[in-house]
Amino acid sequence: MPDAVVIGAGPNGLVAANVLADAGWSVEVLEAQDQPGGAVRSDRGVDPAFVTDLFSSFYPMAAASPVLAALALEEEGLRWSHAPKVLAHPLPDGRCAVLSRDLHETGGSLDSFAAGDGAAWREWSQLWERVGADLLGCLFTPFPPVRSGLAAAGRLRLAGGLRFARMMALPVRRMGEEQFAGEGARLLLAGNALHADLGPESAGSGLFGWLMSMLGQSLGFPVPVGGAGMLSAALVRRLRRRGGAVRCGEDVRGVVVRSGRAVAVRTAGGEEIPARRAVLAAVPAPLLYQRLLRPQDVPAGVLRQIRRFQWDMSTFKVDWALDGPVPWTAQGARQAGTLHLADDVDDLTRFAAQLAMRQVPDRPFALFGQMTTADPTRSPAGTESAWAYTHVPQDIKADAGEDGLTGAWDESEQEAMADRVEARVERCAPGFRALIRGRRILAPPTLEALDAGLRGGAINAGTTAIHQQLVFRPVPGTGRPETPVRGLFLASASAHPGGAVHGAPGANAARAALRLPAVNAVLTRLQRTLSGD
Template sequence: MSGAESVDAVVVGSGPNGLTAAAVLADAGWDVLVLEAADEPGGAVRTAELTEPGFRHDLFSAFHPLGAASPPLRALELERHGLRWRHAPQVLAHVLPDDRVAVLSRDPERTADSLDGFARGDGHRWQALHRQFREIRDDLLQALLTPFPPVRAGTRLLRSLGVGGALRSARTLTMPARRFVDEMFDGEGAKLLIAGNAQHTDLGPDQSASAVFGWLLCMLGQDIGFPVPEGGAGSLAAALVRRVESAGGQVRCSQRVERVLVEHGAAVGVRTAGGATVRAKVVLADVPAPTLLLDLVGAEHLPPTVVRDLRRFQWDDATLKVDWALRGPIPWRNRDAAGAGTVHLGVDLNGLATATNDLRCGRVPEHPFLLMGQMTTADPTRSPAGTETAWAYTHLPHDQDWTAEELVRVADRVEAVVERHAPGFKDLVVGRFVAGPPHLESVNPSLVGGSINQGTSGIHQQLVFRPTPGLGRADTVVPGLFLAGASAHPGGGVHGAAGANAARAALASRSWYGPAYRAGVRAALRAITS
């Protein structure tokens, strides 16, 4: 391998996790190189004019409550590198089948008034829930986003909550959303805000752990909103790239890594599809765990138990996304939906459960749940004045082959749901783009089969079970190789935590106590995989 380029760390993939990892390492003085297969950085955080000139569409992720709240991303001070957050007048609206609307607003009184319209007293109960969240928010986010077990943040949480409070919180972590909201609220409005937000994962209202996902997103929405980067999600990626480069790191696009090089059982670099070799002390990969370990490393370098576990890896639901360029704002029948950046619609609580059951049975839901974005409402730079850039996505069964005709039929059904709640919507459409699972994966191979969270959010594949039974950390069974993507703990979402965790693990492995760290990790992994 004479003549190979040599760096301290090579990062495979330039999604927000990969770029966060690169920034943390570069800040530590390491020589860092990020290799990205696509012709532009960002992974699932990218923006383009898909429909008509002047209409900017986020290709994948759009709203970023976790990004704005995430300790790893906040520590990077991306605002100094061009990032500017924008907010819609209201955070979220859930439109019920009968056109009643539950509104989540950054103004607690506005939220309370909306929820009291469904059941008197629910507004007060919501505000109490939010006050409890505010008291533990910082320690909670640290605990959720750092490697498992979260010793320091967990200890602080225990002190704040007390033993009884900690036990009740642990119970909440395991609860289905339906049970949680039935215990907390009387009216449909509050219940649907939490259960609907749980649907940002692949968990229905009757599945364990769906409560905590819905609760967390709602509380973040109440606290900081669902902000969007001005100019498009790609602005967040651009700020991350500038942050990496300002610390001395490099980001190269159109460089697809086809192999992680393994010598004497350890990762020593990568080889690109173009034949270039990059030697490195450590390799960090912002790609799904099965792709990294089975394809880029190879089963021959893995214990049989790990290979078996990876072949059992469960993806989350597939996704169909429809983008629209609209000549005017969406004409909602109930105007309470007009000012919300994010809109949920299509079904009530039982409808959420039915749609989830259809997906589990391999069926396209007859009555789908839609998650919509009114992007110009949130950020006026997204389209010409007086117009609207909008999108909606819905879940589809995973591991199915989709023809273009089938996807168009589903897109038409999605459009019909919007038209039912906003008569005249179809007449406003001047451009439409349909992205089904094959297209999503072709643009970003990490979205395997159209899965947007790199694995189910089910409790059986979280914490020490993510991506396979292990340590709940970024370390892999191949020394020198660290999993920095969303299939590692803490999972999906634009928060950079998986990348930051991987970077810190890499730093620890090469520190003065590195030999002891590496020996401890090897012993633990040997016990798990034997």
Template sequence: MATPDAVVIGAGPNGLVAANILADAGWRVVVLEAAPEPGGAVRSDRGLDPDYVHDLFSAFYPLAAASPVIRDLHLERHGLRWSRAPAVVAHPLEDGRCAVLGSGVHDTAASLEAFAPGDGAAWERLYALWQRIGDDVLGCLFTPFPPVRAGLRLAARLRAAEGLRVARTMLLPARRLGEEEFSGEGARLLIAGNALHADLGPESALGGGFGWLMCMLGQAYGFPVPVGGARALTEALVRRLEARGGTLHCSRAATRVVVRGGRAVAVRTEDGVEIPARRAVLADVPAPLLYERLVGEEHLPARLRSDLRRFQWDFATVKVDWALSGPIPWRSEGARRAGTVHLAEGLDELTLFSAQIAMSQVPRVPFVIVGQMTTADPTRSPAGTESAWAYTHVPQAITGDAGQDGAGAITGKWDEREKEEIAARVEAQIERYAPGFGATVRARRVLAPPDLERLNPALVGGAVNQGTTNLHQQLLFRPVPGTGRPRTPVRGLYLASATAHPGGGVHGAPGANAARTALRALNLRGTPAP
């Protein structure tokens, strides 16, 4: 076989996007994946019940639907089909009210108007702003930092004074943005709940901007899911790559990036074989794992080694899957129609949840995000049933349990007792808004942080975003200060994982940025010697 032009480590969505872009440019590409199947955090199985499809990690893909990177790959030509629930997101309350991010802006506005007069119009104003600047915001988000072209377009669209106000809005905590824009609780909960899809609590800077972004993506694109399961997205990426001559090797773990003369020249696999890379090595691997395990300290500057010790992972995650005999019996009609349901009794409960995690305590009452997958895609389980999951967050390092004392406490061992305890809290939160939920459960699977990391080693400690979304580790601070671009201290080695800007979510931007940087470097330097 001819020497590959590039070796891509990791067949997650970013690695597969990078490989596709390089293959489109005519490069010979080999992708190495340690797991028996590709996909990283975009995988699904029938392991709980053969009649039910469950997504193992990520499930809803508004960022993929909005991403120009994914859109330009035309994955529909390779079998990908999207499906959507009748409503996007619902946030029910115990008194029966329910904030609903609907399939149309007027549907959402009507839901929020029921919480406070004027909030419907306020939502429509925010969406009108999104319609005016959304494409440029996404352009800034999905390109290397600083985003020169998209930034100039955005600046031209917004006059200086308005631009400053938009920038301030994006930096606001979710609580403050909600207070400034809305009188009622409904819209505030939608923004704060969406911010907590990452690790941005109601009082975190940037939380308002992130929550607004997720809400606007939901309003514009919905929260779509691949028909048949998350793995359908991965399968389309693989088919496209192979149609362009790329090669994928699963169950082939990389153990070392071979560096000679300050340049990455090959990748060594666990069987001792070196696979040469004539032009580049791209790593869809979290930055701390790439530098500390695959590259080695001898090839890294002292400042980078020091900065890596300050790298912050995001919250750990616990996920529970269910095979249900019927739909979840929500009190609120709005929750029955939504693919995603947020559960917390008001903004203060979200603040308390976030504060307890900040104090390294397992929260007493979890904020729960529920996915109703059959509602979103009827192929996921038999007619009249529901394939459902929920996740909540816990600290990376647990020092206490706000919900239990003594022998009943969750300590972070994550043995069967502790998994049962956290699952009981999640299910109690669902029962709070859907009495009788427990009677619909046919089967259950609990994935604690060590289980998630075992299934996908990139999710260190169950950190599904590969690093905090907080402002101090975004933009030019991601993954460490002074970066924001996919280049590394090793020539020919590019960081293509979600630890690179712009971070977590299935949008392909880190992989695309790494691939395009490698292509530009070749144009500037010429072809490296074999």
């Protein structure tokens, strides 16, 4: 009988298992898919000579994460690589905003849009140098982050705390307009906010856009050498060396609760696997509360609130094997690992508005990855392994374009949407389509089939909007990994601090499981009280 059973071998589940194993617990991880990694996997499915990341690719939050740093995955063979430039936002007229780890280079790019914007960007970078570490400490520790929060408050008081708090509450459009005269810096901030599901007018989108921009400025957007799957492989190797087990092809269908405590899990094959001390669920919160637990095991208030849980937007992704480098008109885009494709901030607002109205965007904002530029091992010399993704509504009411897309995502709809994404690329890189050697489409149902945690293609395990963050994630309560069931902990990105690959939800859940039973009992009672309507 293992001390703990972890449901899900994605990055959070594997981090949780490693933390428990380091504490001397015996751990068994169960994964429904035939390989571990969750949304951190790679394959050669587009072309045998090309490594393609199935889901996530660039990992600034991993580079910043003290959780992953503590695991010393480099000792397991993990290596990181960077593109010459972090990020670029090319425009059809040949102009390009470039984010570089060289602050002088970033500033020069922004000054080309408006004189003085480079200096304004440097001021924001200097503020990050003063408070960034403490803000990340608040992000990566359980809520409430007392130690990091106090440190951040002290530093922010010296930096103009109220003014800073106001800026962080701003929509990213307003933040950009207040701080920068030109379009370049505004596009970098707004595009980075849209790495989540935060449109330019969303409250708090300024904070997310600034955070991602500053991570790129200071740490870059690194990628694992050899593919995203190398990060997962390192986590698995480390766990197994410490005695943990990972069983793939084991679809968990239920958490067994007796006398109010999680004591085992039940697989699709009918096997009951007991857990001596704890069960950690690295699955989205609705899946845990609505499918894996019986209604009688969950307080009625929690069940009511979980029905209000808001997923983030669906994702539509296209992978390419290209016979040559992407022919960007803007020279600054050719050495960037990540690119944002939209004509201006108004274009981003239009895209976000169409999503809010449940329309498939006619001019989709696209995130584009040049993986061979970031890691030359991904494809033969002179070629490029590339991808792009955009967002579509979870529930589609209409198509803002002319193809009549309904969200059925049959072959014809997938091809039409992929063509729409390619048209966006072609505007800034004429001749792109002529380079395509192979193409693979990952529509929302395909993404969910490859990883059940990506409900409808949602990659963030729930919206990043402020109403479902901090103490509101996944439902109003303590904002912690404890659940109303004793011995059961939520270890997925549905828990604080949310999405991205950094391992914090898994580590927080593992540390909660390791605490004294008396502490867990107090927190469970508190959550039961707070989660009632």
